[in-house]
């Protein structure tokens with residue numbers, strides 16, 4: 001697959017489970033802003049009534065965390081720049097609140113990609129499309145929304161004898177009504193001058209990454225729930241800057257399977273970074289250790305575990321690959 005080698009790549013973390021505006025990252029392989037220090041020095045709130053203090057830092061400029069993921073990814077090459085919104089988090093209010101606090105350039109978003117059909121990634125989607133359309137100031141032009149065609153009527157979880165349903169993902173009709181142009185893909189393809197690659201279904205190769213335990217989908221025609229632990233509709237987003245940078249939604253396919261497939265799809269270019277959900281939060285200690293060691297074999301410069309990665313996986317990465325862990329916390333702007 002052709003993939004443009006970018007000059008710069010910026011990831012703006014609009015939604016993540018974790019908020020930490022105080023900790024600077026340890027490695028110097030990426031630049032991070034959005035921390036309390038930069039918030040303070042770049043604060044637009046000027047003051048002249050408190051002696052030598054010239055700016056005020058306001059708590060309402062700090063983003064809020066939520067269970068889900070949304071990342072604005074922008075690549076540049078020479079004079080060209082392209083932006084993709086990867087997922088839209090769990091609910092409309094949090095997406096709107098955080099993009100306002102970040103003063104995100106919504107008019108720059110050319111494509112929205114949904115990593116997979118799960119409400120913690122799709123819940124803010126229709127509001128995001130409305131706000132993107134408003135920012136562009138052209139209600140006639142639709143925003144392409146890159147989706148997997150197999151949208152379950154509902155997703156849920158089997159917990160003991162109970163089935164717990166999630167809220168429905170936005171329907172294709174709701175996405176169109178909000179200003180999106182539905183564009184379904186289940187195979188690998190590139191978008192926007194080959195700046196970005198959207199994967200197809202991700203091969204399951206490792207023995208220890210077994211999908212979402214208890215995962216179910218409801219089929220309205222059948223009126224029944226069916227086992228769906230594979231979450232076959234999950235797809236990653238990938239760019240090439242200094243090597244491959246892979247954005248994973250939840251990694252229900254397994255973060256190692258995602259990373260290996262990224263390297264295979266990227267013509268064996270070196271893996272530079274994996275950003276997003278690693279889905280190790282409820283993996284066993286043995287499987288977490290295996291996953292981190294297999295990631296280490298791919299030799300990424302940095303890992304940015306967010307969303308559903310879990311604190312145990314972050315500790316394991318810092319222990320096994322010291323210095324490679326970079327926070328993927330909400331409100332940060334990461335320049336690769």
Ligand SMILES: [Zn+2]
Nearest residue numbers: 116118250252
């Ligand atoms: Zn998920």
Ligand SMILES: [Zn+2]
Nearest residue numbers: 118120250308
């Ligand atoms: Zn998720």
